[in-house]
Amino acid sequence: MDLISDLNQLKAADLYIAAISDDAIADLSQKLPKDICLVHTSGTVGMDVLSRQSKRGVFYPLQSFSKNHDVRFDQIPICLESNDTETMTLLEQVAHKLSKKVVHIDSPQRLELHFGAVLVNNFTNHLYALSQNHLKNKGINFDLLHPLIEETTRKALTIGADSAQTGPAKRGDFKTIQRHVNLITDQQLKEIYNLLSDSIRNHSKSK
Amino acid sequence: MDLISDLNQLKAADLYIAAISDDAIADLSQKLPKDICLVHTSGTVGMDVLSRQSKRGVFYPLQSFSKNHDVRFDQIPICLESNDTETMTLLEQVAHKLSKKVVHIDSPQRLELHFGAVLVNNFTNHLYALSQNHLKNKGINFDLLHPLIEETTRKALTIGADSAQTGPAKRGDFKTIQRHVNLITDQQLKEIYNLLSDSIRNHSKSK
Structure with a gap:
C-alpha cells in the first residue's frame, strides 16, 4: 500500500x-x-x-x-x-x-444500530471494568467471574436476554439489594446499581 | 432420589x-x-x-x-x-x-463476589434486553449485534475490560453522545445512558 x-x-x-x-x-x-x-x-x-x-x-x-x-x-x-x-x-x-x-x-437506522451497539458493547464492558475494579480493591480474583461472563453472553444469545434475566432485582429481593448497596463506597457506582436495579424491576413488571 | x-x-x-x-x-x-x-x-x-x-x-x-x-x-x-x-x-x-x-x-468475601457477579451478569444481561427492545421498536434485527456481543466478551476476558473500552464516552465524543440521547424516548433509559457515559468518562480520567 x-x-x-x-x-x-x-x-x-x-x-x-x-x-x-x-x-x-x-x-x-x-x-x-x-x-x-x-x-x-x-x-x-x-x-x-x-x-x-x-x-x-x-x-x-x-x-x-x-x-x-x-x-x-x-x-x-x-x-x-x-x-x-x-x-x-x-x-x-x-x-x-x-x-x-x-x-x-440507511443512515437513520444505522444511528439506531450504533446506539444499540453502545449499550451491548461500551456499557457492558464498563460494567466488567467496574466489577473488576471493585473486587480488586477487596482482594478478590476477578477471574472467578470469567465462567459467569461467558455463560451470560452465551445464554442471552441462545434463549434471549429477557428469558435469561435473573438476580435480586428481577426477583424483587430487597434484602440482597440492600446488602449490596451497603458494600458500595463509590457514589456513582451506587447510583448505577440503584438505577439498573430499578430498570430491571420496571422491565419485568411491564411483561 | x-x-x-x-x-x-x-x-x-x-x-x-x-x-x-x-x-x-x-x-x-x-x-x-x-x-x-x-x-x-x-x-x-x-x-x-x-x-x-x-x-x-x-x-x-x-x-x-x-x-x-x-x-x-x-x-x-x-x-x-x-x-x-x-x-x-x-x-x-x-x-x-x-x-x-x-x-x-469466607462470608464477607462471598457477598462481595456476589455483588461483582450481579454487575457482570444481571446488569449486562439487562443492557442486552434494553438494546434488543429499543432496536425491535425501530424494526431493526438485534441479531446484527450478536457478533459484537461475542467479541466484547472475548476481548474483556483476554485483554481486560480496561484496555477493551471503546466508544463515544471513552473518546469524549459529545456530538455522538448527543445524537444517541436524541434517539431515546424512555426517560429511565436516558438516565442510564447519561449515567454510564459519565462513569466511563470518570473511569478513564482517573487512569
Whole structure:
C-alpha cells in the first residue's frame, strides 16, 4: 500500500473509503474531487455529509476494534448504504470479500444500530471494568467471574436476554439489594446499581 | 432420589445441602437437628445463619441458572466455607467431583463476589434486553449485534475490560453522545445512558 500525505497525490481508484474520525469526514469530502466514488465507515454520521460527491455511500463494519486484538472479520456484519446503484454494487462486491454478513441499512437506522451497539458493547464492558475494579480493591480474583461472563453472553444469545434475566432485582429481593448497596463506597457506582436495579424491576413488571 | 415433604422423614446422611431461597435458610436450620452437617448454597447469606448446627458451611456454585438452559458444571467455580475441618474436607470431596475450580471464600468475601457477579451478569444481561427492545421498536434485527456481543466478551476476558473500552464516552465524543440521547424516548433509559457515559468518562480520567 502506498502512503501519501498530500491529497493532490491521490491515485485514481474505483472506490475511496474514508476510515477517519467522524468529525473529519465532511472536511475531507470538501477537499476531494466531485467525480470520485467516496464512502465513509462511521456508524453515526449520515451519508449526506459526503454531499459534494455525487457517488457516495457508507461502508460500516459493525464491530469494536482495539489495538493488539484481532477480530474474525468474516463474522462482522457490514452495513452498506449508497445513493447510487453502481456504487452499491461495488460496495457489495468489496463487502462480500470481507464478510459473510452484508446488509443494507440507511443512515437513520444505522444511528439506531450504533446506539444499540453502545449499550451491548461500551456499557457492558464498563460494567466488567467496574466489577473488576471493585473486587480488586477487596482482594478478590476477578477471574472467578470469567465462567459467569461467558455463560451470560452465551445464554442471552441462545434463549434471549429477557428469558435469561435473573438476580435480586428481577426477583424483587430487597434484602440482597440492600446488602449490596451497603458494600458500595463509590457514589456513582451506587447510583448505577440503584438505577439498573430499578430498570430491571420496571422491565419485568411491564411483561 | 427420594422426595419427602416432612422434615421428620429426613434420612441419615453425612451432608445436608440446603439449596433453598435465602430467606428460608435460617428457619430450616432451626427445624433441623443440631448434630447434622448442614450447608447452604447462597451467595449473599452468611454462614452464621446456620448457627444451630455445630457443623455448618457454604457450598456456593458461582453461576446463574435458568430453566431450559444447561450449563457446563465442571467450569463453574464452587466457593466453599466451613467452621469445621472435617466438614470442609467433605465439601471439597463433593465439589471436586462436580467442578475443576474449587476455592475457599469466607462470608464477607462471598457477598462481595456476589455483588461483582450481579454487575457482570444481571446488569449486562439487562443492557442486552434494553438494546434488543429499543432496536425491535425501530424494526431493526438485534441479531446484527450478536457478533459484537461475542467479541466484547472475548476481548474483556483476554485483554481486560480496561484496555477493551471503546466508544463515544471513552473518546469524549459529545456530538455522538448527543445524537444517541436524541434517539431515546424512555426517560429511565436516558438516565442510564447519561449515567454510564459519565462513569466511563470518570473511569478513564482517573487512569
